[in-house]
Amino acid sequence: MAKIAVLAGDGIGPEIIAEGLKVLKAVAPQHGQDLEFTEALVGGAAYDATGHPLPPETLELVQNSDAIFFGAVGGPKYDVIPDPNMRPERGALLPLRKKLGLYANLRPCILYSALSSACPLRADLVEGGFDILVVRELTGGLYFGQPKSWEGDNAIDTCLYSREEITRILHVAFKAAQKRPNKRVVSVDKANVLETSRLWRDTATKVAAEYPDVELSHQLVDATAMDLVRRPQSFDVIVTENLFGDILSDEAAQLTGSLGMLPSASLGQGTFGLYEPSHGSAPDIAGTGKANPLATILSAALLLRYSLGAEAAALQIEKAVEIVLNAGHRTGDIAETPDTKIVTCTEMGDLVVAAL
Numbered sequence: 252m253a254k255i256a257v258l259a260g261d262g263i264g265p266e267i268i269a270e271g272l273k274v275l276k277a278v279a280p281q282h283g284q285d286l287e288f289t290e291a292l293v294g295g296a297a298y299d300a301t302g303h304p305l306p307p308e309t310l311e312l313v314q315n316s317d318a319i320f321f322g323a324v325g326g327p328k329y330d331v332i333p334d335p336n337m338r339p340e341r342g343a344l345l346p347l348r349k350k351l352g353l354y355a356n357l358r359p360c361i362l363y364s365a366l367s368s369a370c371p372l373r374a375d376l377v378e379g380g381f382d383i384l385v386v387r388e389l390t391g392g393l394y395f396g397q398p399k400s401w402e403g404d405n406a407i408d409t410c411l412y413s414r415e416e417i418t419r420i421l422h423v424a425f426k427a428a429q430k431r432p433n434k435r436v437v438s439v440d441k442a443n444v445l446e447t448s449r450l451w452r453d454t455a456t457k458v459a460a461e462y463p464d465v466e467l468s469h470q471l472v473d474a475t476a477m478d479l480v481r482r483p484q485s486f487d488v489i490v491t492e493n494l495f496g497d498i499l500s501d502e503a504a505q506l507t508g509s510l511g512m513l514p515s516a517s518l519g520q521g522t523f524g525l526y527e528p529s530h531g532s533a534p535d536i537a538g539t540g541k542a543n544p545l546a547t548i549l550s551a552a553l554l555l556r557y558s559l560g561a562e563a564a565a566l567q568i569e570k571a572v573e574i575v576l577n578a579g580h581r582t583g584d585i586a587e588t589p590d591t592k593i594v595t596c597t598e599m600g601d602l603v604v605a606a607l
């Protein structure tokens with residue numbers, strides 16, 4: 252039996268996780284997967300209940316699980332907690348990633364053909380769709396480097412990377428590229444001004460020598476941001492550091508129609524992983540039924556693929572999502588026109604279950 256820790260979190264977290272669970276519970280038995288789900292508090296919900304965004308019980312649960320199914324954390328209510336390290340993002344999500352060694356964040360940005368008109372780009376730029384895999388380094392860089400402080404009118408964040416940290420994420424990217432038809436990696440940095448980026452570029456060039464079948468190119472992050480909207484189809488695998496990957500993947504997500512379409516897998520050395528939509532807690536739509544659960548449902552597929560090795564089950568979910576989209580069902584964020592009939596978060600989950 253595989254143990255899945257379910258951490259729904261804040262805002263739309265509980266709404267989208269409910270739909271992801273529905274799908275997991277429907278598909279797993281069809282593939283001989285016996286899953287045990289245990290829910291625990293995280294983020295603002297945990298802070299409200301226990302005074303800590305990552306209570307020891309939650310940490311213990313995840314450390315004894317095979318995978319984490321995660322919603323989202325944070326929201327304006329928690330931005331005023333005096334100690335920033337007690338806020339949901341810095342007090343729960345980042346420590347979870349770091350403590351569990353989840354350094355590789357995979358974000359597959361795929362434009363489904365049914366959603367081509369939900370993409371904000373000109374039709375001729377995305378005809379035939381695109382399939383970009385963003386490989387984001389997740390436990391280093393500016394989000395974690397010390398010192399980190401704000402005193403009076405001065406604040407500091409530290410960007411720190413070791414060659415070892417860069418090497419291991421590059422191997423993830425090159426191995427992923429080897430399995431894809433185009434076998435191309437763009438390593439994104441800011442090597443014209445940042446020392447960490449100079450080390451990154453040097454390391455990328457060295458690691459590339461071990462993958463002669465994969466084509467490596469380097470690009471500065473500002474130009475990548477531009478090219479994503481100018482020629483998205485030119486990208487295959489993008490590998491980059493934590494902050495750049497955070498920003499570029501939201502940009503790429505919108506090209507697929509909505510941030511509500513972008514799943515993610517956060518992986519380390521073994522099969523353990525944390526699976527969450529790439530978006531946040533969307534406080535502006537929480538409780539309205541407007542949340543798109545597809546990023547979470549697609550993250551459930553990644554959980555089956557990477558932590559449980561259940562490729563057929565993962566493909567079944569991905570196919571079901573495609574069927575639902577091809578049939579014209581839309582949540583508001585991916586509606587093409589004001590006249591498009593909108594389904595709720597729960598209805599979208601039900602439609603995917605029905606299409607499995």
Ligand SMILES: NC(=O)C1=CN([C@@H]2O[C@H](COP(=O)(O)OP(=O)(O)OC[C@H]3O[C@@H](n4cnc5c(N)ncnc54)[C@H](O)[C@@H]3O)[C@@H](O)[C@H]2O)C=CC1
Nearest residue numbers: 323324325326340510511530531532533535536542543584
């Ligand atoms: N992994 C996590 O838990 C993350 C947490 N956050 C936190 O979430 C809170 C809100 O942050 P924002 O900057 O507003 O980012 P956000 O990703 O929550 O929302 C950005 C925009 O996208 C929309 N959106 C996001 N997910 C959607 C979905 N599934 N369906 C339909 N629309 C969706 C929202 O309504 C909003 O207009 C903050 O406290 C932030 O720190 C942000 C990103 C990731």
Ligand SMILES: CC(C)CC(=O)C(=O)O
Nearest residue numbers: 340341344345394497529
């Ligand atoms: C707390 C943030 C780093 C979360 C986020 O924006 C992300 O992981 O994409």
Ligand SMILES: [Mg+2]
Nearest residue numbers: 497498501529
């Ligand atoms: Mg982000």
